[in-house]
Amino acid sequence: MKLLVSYIISNTNLPEQSVKNTVDLLNEDCTIPFISRYRKERTGNLDEVQIGDIVKFKEQFEALEKRKKAILKALEEQEVLTTELKQKIESTQDLTTLEDLYLPYKKSRKTKAEKARLNGLEPLAKIIMSQNANDVESIAFKYVKGEVASVEDALEGARHIIAEWINERADIRNNIRRQLERFAIISTKAVKTKAKDEDAQKFRDYFDWEESLSRIPSHRLLAILRAEKEGFIRVKVEIDHDRAFDNIERRIIKSNNACAEEIQLAIKDAYKRLLLPSLSNEAMQIAKDKADEAAITVFAKNLKQLLLGSPLGEKRVLAIDPGFRSGCKLVCLDAQGQLKYNETIYPHPPKSDSIGAMKKISSLCDAYKIEAIAIGNGTASRETEALVRKVHFKNDMQVFVVSEAGASIYSASKIAREEFPDYDVTVRGSVSIGRRLQDPLAELVKIDAKSIGVGQYQHDVDQSKLQKQLDVVVENCVNSVGVNINSASKSLLSYVSGIGPKLAENIFNYRNENGVFKSRAAIKKVPRLGGKAFEQGAAFLRIKDAENPLDDSAVHPESYAVVAKIAKDLKTSIKDLIGNKALLQTINLKNYCTETVGLLTLEDIVKELEKPGLDIREQAKVFAFNQNIKTINDLHEGQLLPGIVNNITNFGCFVDVGIKESGLIHVSNLSDSFVKDVNEHVSLHQQIIVKVLEVDVPRKRIQLKLHK
Incomplete structure (x- = not known):
């Protein structure tokens, strides 16, 4: 343990006690989200990134020690292990030096030198x-x-x-x-x-x-x-x-x-x-x-921004997967994302039934009390958007263009087949587009992150390292937002701290058989969900309209007694305490510190009680492209255009200006001063204004500049 802690400190410069306590928690099978959120006293308030570094160097150290043992065993079998060589191997702190020490004894019998011997x-x-x-x-x-x-x-x-x-x-x-x-x-x-x-x-x-x-x-x-x-x-x-x-x-x-x-x-x-x-x-x-x-790192940053993208929330949505020859697939979803109706319209060539299509969209919006329309950004997207904007709706209608990236992967997946066994891939893809508008995080976790299309050269990098990092990002995003246990899919539940795929399936099946969970305590009735899993995951699982209002907050059940004591001392109920900022600010937190609950935890509790269950994400905003720009041929130098950042790389960012080809803002065109990190200037799905610098039609390349 001492050597492990020293190794981690030498690579991170983190305080010794923080490292030691974090390693202890990791050895107890605690997750990064749980440790960073609910064990701040023990870690010295380390954040997710610092704890992630401890995990990384812990794994490196363990791999190094494993390799040392294998080499020492091989040298013993060769009867060449001396005391001096053993000491050198045991004191080595990096894999390259270790392999150099082993090199003279790692001979192949086919070398020229061996033949000469x-x-x-x-x-x-x-x-x-x-x-x-x-x-x-x-x-x-x-x-x-x-x-x-x-x-x-x-x-x-x-x-x-x-x-x-x-x-x-x-x-x-x-x-x-x-x-x-x-x-x-x-x-x-x-x-x-x-x-x-x-x-x-x-x-x-x-x-x-x-x-x-x-x-x-x-x-x-x-x-x-x-x-x-x-x-x-x-x-x-x-x-x-x-x-x-x-x-x-x-x-x-x-x-x-x-x-x-x-x-x-x-x-x-x-x-x-x-x-x-x-x-x-x-x-x-x-x-x-x-x-x-x-x-x-670029992919992970992009994925985090994408997963934490602005949700529309629980609104009824008409989703359209646009197309020309095959038509546009329409689906109507209720506020919880359940499929209510589907149909295909043919407003574009070759059938060109635009009047019939507009009537159908209007009647469906009336029938299903639609509040927003989501249009996929693939083939025929601009034409379909223009058509929808011509429809005269009875009520104000928000129209959004939604990224289709990965929707086809989802629609053909096992998850989609289980959700919609009686529908084909076109219906499933349309549902995914609509649900992405309602809640990007809940829908995108169903898709392999590498298929979402944000990043650079993701298929060329070490796939195991990429997958590991992306899983960490998804887990952190899911747990930072929290999950409604009564509506979440198995995919979403599987990323909750301490849950995983098997327990997620058990929760899902238990919910289907027994109805919705009425309290966090009821979660313990799920088969194979023991005390450890409950400790790790309960605070990230939310119960809407529960008898105990804390069940719909980020307050951990282990701290409920502290909140009850605070409410009692203030001569009020927990329900009336929640949201009462003036009353909460009168609390002397030091009076409630114990051996296990310190000031850091109490400050988090009060912060949560002020705005319980607050979604950290901004709400989705309507965006409109320049309607005069239909193809790359409509672009010319000097134009100012609205656009949406759809990918970020180390050399700049790509921007969707409403045509098939995305334009590039090179890092040198993001600012007049030196740009160290592209993410400091733009974020994924940010709505920006760009200036067209150059259009290369034959190579289909567009150079843009960020317009301040």
Whole structure:
């Protein structure tokens, strides 16, 4: 435990007691949302990000310790483990150093050096390395026998052994690593046989490219690696070879005789055949890991903003999945998102029944008392929006254009089939569009986050790391908003702290069999939902119209007694205390501190009582594109247009201006001053005004500038 805590502190600089207590809580199977929200006294008020860092370095340390044990066991089996080597391995704090220590004992039986050893050439290699012999060829002649047919064969075999020794020296490997870290150049060349392929053209900027590996932006490196993977370019990572040779020679060669000449040849062989290929691949992997981390961070930020997007709330919605030939699929949803009706209209070519379509939309809105219309932003979206805005509704009607990203993935999924077994994918997709308007978070958790389409190169990064980070983001978002246990889907329930997919299914089934939950205490009746799961999840599960009003708040059941005492002391009921800001501000919180409930928790309780169950998200706002802009051909330099940010990357953000192609605001066009983080200037789905800088119709590229 002590070593683990020290390792985490060395990587995070967090207070020792905070780290120790957090590790204890994690070992007790507590979740990050629960720890950060309800165990502030124990953690010293660490936030979700800091606790996430503790989790990350805890896992790194455990992986390192596991690898140490495996290596020590292997060395013991080889009977080569000395006390000194064991101490070095046990004290190592990083995986690279650990693998370097193990390298000399991790031999394949097929190496050139091993073959030379089997031919009895190791003594010759040692003589050469001693650098005391002048007539090396005469000495080598004594080893000419068996498979060693000549003096040159003997010397070559000895050099292979020396090359392996050089490759195994930690100081030499670290020196090359430092050179790669500081001076490595990544260069690319087009594969001539594929350079003219249509798919290769998007990578043509990298047909002849050269850049410092340490400075290459993450998005460019990932693009280059994708182009290499698809066979359009070849990639090399190199440093100054002469400098590398000189550095190695200074460490090894101490004489000026025939031995030195043989060692020089061995150094070149070691460098070109062993050191450079291995360490340049390592350097590339480090750069790739950094690029992955940057891309995953961008994706995670985007996903968080998307999941916490503005909900319309419990309103009756008409959702439209627009299309031309196949028509527009209409669905009517009640305020809880339940499907009430579906039909297809054909307002666009080839049928062009716009009058019939408008009548049908109007009559459905009357029949189902529709309060808002959601239109998918795919094919025929603009045309459908224009049609809807011509309809004369009896009441004011809000019209929203909603992102369809991932809706087709959902509509064909097992979750969608379970929800709507009697409907086809077009109906399910339309329902998803409508529900996204009502509550983006509740609907988007049903879709694999990688399919939502916010991020950069998400299919090129480490998929397990990406999935892990995105799961954390979804979990944090769900728990920060809270979940209505009586209306939530299994998907949404599964992300609640301490619940998971199996218990979510049990909750869902129990609700269907026994009716709605009337109190948080009733949650304990769910099969297999024990005390630990209740402790972790209860405060994130809300009960509307419960007998105890605290059941619809973020106050944890373990603190109900404290709230009851406060209410009693103030001579009022809990119900009358809630929302009474003036009365709540008269409380002397220090009077209610105990060993388990401190000021931080009490401050959170009072804050929650002032506005219980307050949704942290802003409400959805209507947005209208410029109705004169239908295609990229309608754009020209200097135009000012309304737009919605639909993706954020490290190099800028993409903006939907109401046509098929999104425009790019490059990072240099976000502000007149230096932009360190794109998210400091724009957020996903933010409504902004942009200025058109350049339109490249053949390449379908639009350059924009943020208009202040």
